[in-house]
Amino acid sequence: MTFLMPSAAIDPIHQFQVSKWLELNIGGVDLSFTNASGFMLLGVVLTIAFFGVAASKGLLVPSRLQSMAEIGYGFVADMVRGAAGEEGLKFFPFVFTLFFFIFFANMIGMVPYAFTTTSHIIVTGALALLVISIVIGYGFYKNGLKFLKLFAPSGAPWPIYIILIPIEIISFVARPLTLSLRLFANMLAGHIMLKLFAGFAVVGLTAGGIGYLVAPLAFGMGVALNALELLVAGLQAYVFAILTCVYINDALHPSH
Amino acid sequence: MLIALLAEGAAHGHTPDDAPPAFPPFETWHMPGQLFWLVILFTTLYLAMSRWILPKLSDTLEKRSDRIASDLDQAARLNDQATEAQQALELRVAQARNKARETSEKASEKMEAEMAAETARVDAEIAKKLEAADARIATLRSNAMTNVEQIAIDTAEAMTARFGLKASAGDLKSAVSAAMEKK
Numbered sequence: 001m002t003f004l005m006p007s008a009a010i011d012p013i014h015q016f017q018v019s020k021w022l023e024l025n026i027g028g029v030d031l032s033f034t035n036a037s038g039f040m041l042l043g044v045v046l047t048i049a050f051f052g053v054a055a056s057k058g059l060l061v062p063s064r065l066q067s068m069a070e071i072g073y074g075f076v077a078d079m080v081r082g083a084a085g086e087e088g089l090k091f092f093p094f095v096f097t098l099f100f101f102i103f104f105a106n107m108i109g110m111v112p113y114a115f116t117t118t119s120h121i122i123v124t125g126a127l128a129l130l131v132i133s134i135v136i137g138y139g140f141y142k143n144g145l146k147f148l149k150l151f152a153p154s155g156a157p158w159p160i161y162i163i164l165i166p167i168e169i170i171s172f173v174a175r176p177l178t179l180s181l182r183l184f185a186n187m188l189a190g191h192i193m194l195k196l197f198a199g200f201a202v203v204g205l206t207a208g209g210i211g212y213l214v215a216p217l218a219f220g221m222g223v224a225l226n227a228l229e230l231l232v233a234g235l236q237a238y239v240f241a242i243l244t245c246v247y248i249n250d251a252l253h254p255s256h
Numbered sequence: 257m258l259i260a261l262l263a264e265g266a267a268h269g270h271t272p273d274d275a276p277p278a279f280p281p282f283e284t285w286h287m288p289g290q291l292f293w294l295v296i297l298f299t300t301l302y303l304a305m306s307r308w309i310l311p312k313l314s315d316t317l318e319k320r321s322d323r324i325a326s327d328l329d330q331a332a333r334l335n336d337q338a339t340e341a342q343q344a345l346e347l348r349v350a351q352a353r354n355k356a357r358e359t360s361e362k363a364s365e366k367m368e369a370e371m372a373a374e375t376a377r378v379d380a381e382i383a384k385k386l387e388a389a390d391a392r393i394a395t396l397r398s399n400a401m402t403n404v405e406q407i408a409i410d411t412a413e414a415m416t417a418r419f420g421l422k423a424s425a426g427d428l429k430s431a432v433s434a435a436m437e438k439k
Contacts, residue, residue, distance in 0.1 A: 013279065013280065016279075016280040016281055017280045018280055018283070018286040018290075024289070029288050030285060030286070030288060030289055031288060031289045031292045031293075032286075032289050033289070033293065034286055034289055034290070034293075036286065036289075036290055036293075037289065037290070037293035037297075040293060040294065040297050041293070041297060043297075044297045044298075044300060044301045047301060048300075048301065048304045048309070051304075051305070051309040051313075052304075052308070052309060055309050055312040055313050055316070056312070058312060058315065058316040058319070059316070060319065060320055060323060062316075066316075069309075069313060070313060070316070070317060073310070073313045073314070073317070074317075092310070093302065093305055093306035093310055094302065094306075096305055096310060097298070097301050097302045097305045097306070100301075100305075101298060101301055119281065120280075120281045120290060121281050121282070122281070122286075122287045122290045122291060122294075123290060123294055126291055126294055126295075127294075127298075130298075184281070188281065
């Protein structure tokens with residue numbers, strides 16, 4: 001079994017390893033440009049390039065590329081308008097950026113050997129905290145202390161509030177957690193599954209015997225999972241963006 | 257067996273001299289760097305989107321909807337014009353038809369009048385000719401009667417002469433006249 005020496009090829013966790021590409025140390029803090037940063041940069045560059053090229057001509061009758069960009073625009077605009085109303089359109093650029101940042105990161109992650117930036121809790125956590133900070137900041141800026149009505153929905157008899165307010169507070173505090181964990185766990189689990197089944201196929205072939213039976217099954221599973229993960233990649237970007245809109249709606253209209 | 261192999265693989269993913277194999281997303285050494293680059297890149301993307309791409313896209317979409325609206329307006333205007341033109345045309349056709357009817361009525365009236373006049377003229381002419389003919393017939397008859405009287409007188413004279421008598425012209429004439437009157 002020594003020829004099966006576990007290696008990067010079948011280690012399902014290896015794909016999440018961060019490695020330094022450029023050493024950078026500022027004031028004793030390690031700010032190295034890593035593979036994670038590299039693929040994040042790739043995502044941002046691709047997003048800007050795609051939309052830059054697609055939007056540059058501004059044709060009256062759009063080309064295919066321009067159509068795609070316009071569909072993306074309409075999709076996010078409708079999402080914001082639907083969840084947070086016309087007032088929510090103030091945050092349209094933010095939600096648009098957020099959606100396509102995550103979408104491109106997830107999609108790049110689907111390419112074999114690519115690094116999935118959204119599979120790191122620090123990235124998804126930072127994005128979720130950014131969203132919640134904006135919600136809290138704008139909520140207090142716009143509504144003042146009335147923003148706290150968010151925790152006390154009107155119309156309930158007062159004894160209910162004793163239970164209701166803590167529940168509302170807990171659910172609000174849980175938001176950044178669930179928001180970040182959902183994306184992080186989905187990407188992480190999906191990619192581990194992909195790697196596992198791909199690994200099964202490889203190991204099955206090299207092991208021989210019953211492995212010859214397992215390998216095709218595992219390979220088929222891998223193909224099916226790839227399709228599923230493509231769906232999840234798009235869906236999780238959408239979920240993150242739509243929940244952002246829902247939370248922004250709370251900041252705009254805290255008293256429901 | 258396979259699972260055991262993979263688990264082993266996961267456990268020994270790193271060479272022993274590596275740092276203890278922590279779960280990469282929970283390693284802390286890369287977190288400041290990740291945050292740092294996330295802030296830079298997300299801000300860059302946000303600025304690119306909000307300052308450049310989204311205004312451009314919304315501009316394009318707005319221009320298109322304006323253009324469609326104005327095209328629709330123009331189409332409606334042209335449609336109105338076409339309807340107006342059609343109404344005007346129908347009006348003119350109706351007027352022309354009325355005029356044609358009037359003209360044809362006038363023409364037929366005129367023709368009837370002409371025909372009546374012509375008929376009257378011809379009738380008058382015919383009447384005149386008839387009169388002339390009547391007059392001539394009357395003359396011819398009276399001439400004929402005169403001749404008959406003369407013949408009767410001559411005959412009477414000859415007859416009286418045969419009888420060896422002699423009658424005056426006046427007696428003969430009056431006798432003949434009386435005889436003719438009696439008849």
